[in-house]
Amino acid sequence: MNSKRNNLLAVPYYLWIVLFVFAPLVLLLYQSFFDIQGNFTLNNYVNFFTSRNYLQMTASSFWYAFLVTLVTFVFAYPMAYFLTQTKYKRLWLMLIILPTWINLLLKTYAFIGLLGQTGPINEWLTSMGIGPVQLLFTDASFLLVATYIELPFMMLPIFNSIDEIPSSLMEASKDLGATQLETVRRVVFPLSMRGIRSGVQAVFIPSLSLFMLTRLIGGNRVITLGTAVEQHFLVTQNWGMGSTIGVILMISMVLVMFLTRDRKDKGALINE
C-alpha cells in the first residue's frame, strides 16, 4: 500500500494536530507571559506563587478533586464488582452509561430543585423535625453533585477491568479455600488496578475544572482552578493570568497522569 497516498489523505489530520493540539498549548504558554496591557512579564507566575489566594485555591481544588475521586471510588468499586457477577451485565452497563448521556447541565439543574429550600430533601428533613436547612450553595452540595456526575465514569473502567479477569482465577481462589472477601482483596483488586487507574484519571482531571458546578451549586463558595480560568478569560478579561493558571493546571494534570500511569515493567516483575 502506497503510504504517500495515505499521508495525503491524512493531511487534514496532521493539520488538526498542528492547529488544535500543538498550537493551543504553545499559545497558552505564550499568553501566560503577558499582562493585561499586553506587556511581556513574569508577574503572572510571581503573582500566582506569592498570592495566598491562588495557593489556597490550588490546594482546595486538589483537595476537592481528591475527595470526589475517593468517594466515587468507594461507591463505584462494589457496584462494578457486583455487576460483573450478574446475568445480563451488558444491559446493566448500558443503564449506567445512560445517565452520562443526559446533559450535565440538566443533571445539575435537577439538584438545584432537589436541594432547594422547599425541595423534597428539605421537606423530608422538616417532617423529621430538623427543619429546612441550607443545602444549596454549600461545600457539601458541591461534593455531592460532583460525585453524582462523576460516578459512572469511575464505574465503567473498573467494570471493564474486573470483567476481563478470567473467571477461572476466581474459581481457583475459591477452591483453594478463600472467602469471597479474600478473593476480592487478593485476586480481583490487584488485577483490576488498570481499571482503577483509568477511573481515577477519568474523574480526577475533570473534577479540577468543574466551573459550572461551582457557580450553580457551590454558590461560588468552592472556587476551583477551572472557575478561576473561566473568571479570567470571560469576566475580567485578564487572559495572561488565566493562561498562567491554565499552564499550572496542565502541568499538574501531566503529573497526575504520570503518577497514575501503567507501570508495565513493575507489573511484569510482580507477575513473575
Place this chain on the structure above:
Amino acid sequence: MNKSNFKWSNVYIVLMFVILYAPIFYLMFYSFNEGGDMTGFTGFTWEHYQTLFEDTRLITFIVNTFIVALLSALLATIIGTFGAIAIYYTRQKGRRQTILNLNNILMVTPDVMMGASFLILFSVLVPIQLGFASVLLAHVAFSIPIVVLMVLPRLYEMNPTMITAAQDLGASHSQILSRVILPSISSGILSGFFMAFTYSLDDFAVTFFVTGNGFSTLSVEVYSRARTGVSLEINALSTLMFLLALLLVSGYYTLQVSEQRRKAKLQKRHKAVLDI
C-alpha cells in the same frame, strides 16, 4: 451464607441505580406539574411542553445543537478515520507513538483548558468570528481523537494478507481503500461517529468559551437559565432529552451486541482452526 451475600449485593445494585436515576426522574416528574415549580405536585398538565414548543429561541438552540453535533461528528469521523489509517501505516515505532501521544493530549485536557486555549487560538492564529464556525471547529477538534481511538483497534484486527491479496490481484489504491479497508473497519467508524456525536451533544465548557453573541447551544442556554432560577420548560426539555438518550443508548447497545457476536464468531473460528 453465600445466598445471603448475594442478596445484599443486589440491594446495593438497586440502591445505586435509584441514586443514579432519582434526579433524572425527579426532573421528568415535575415537567408535568401544574404548579410553577419543582415542589408540590398540584396536578397534571402538558402546558410546559406547549411552552417549550412555542419557545422559538430555545428551539433554535436545540436545532443548532443537533446541526453542530451531526456536522462535527461527520467531519471528525472522516478526518479521524484517515488519520487512523495513516497511523496504522506509519512504520517507525517512535514516530507512531509520538503521533498517538499527540492524539491523546486533547482526550485528557480539562474542558475548561480546551475552551480557553481554543479561544486564544480563534482570536490570534485563526481569526474567525466567534459563533457557529468556531463552535463547529472546536467540536470537530475534540472529537477527532475519539474517532481515532475507536477506529485504530479495528485496523489492527484486520487481516493484512487481504490487502496483499488485493494488491496481487491488481487493485488500485482507492480500490483497496474502499473495498478492503473501509468495509472491515466500518464498525469502528460507526462507533467513532456515535461517540463524537454524543460528545458534541453533551459539551458545555468548550462551547461556553468559543461561542459568541447570538449563537448558542442547548447546554449554554440551560446554564444561563439555571442561573436565573427554575423553569419547568427545562424539565420538559429534560424528559425529551432523556427519551432521546434512551434511543441512542439502545442503538449503541445493539451495535455492541452485534459486535460481541462478531467477536464470538471470530473466536469460534480461531478455535476451529486450533482444533484442526
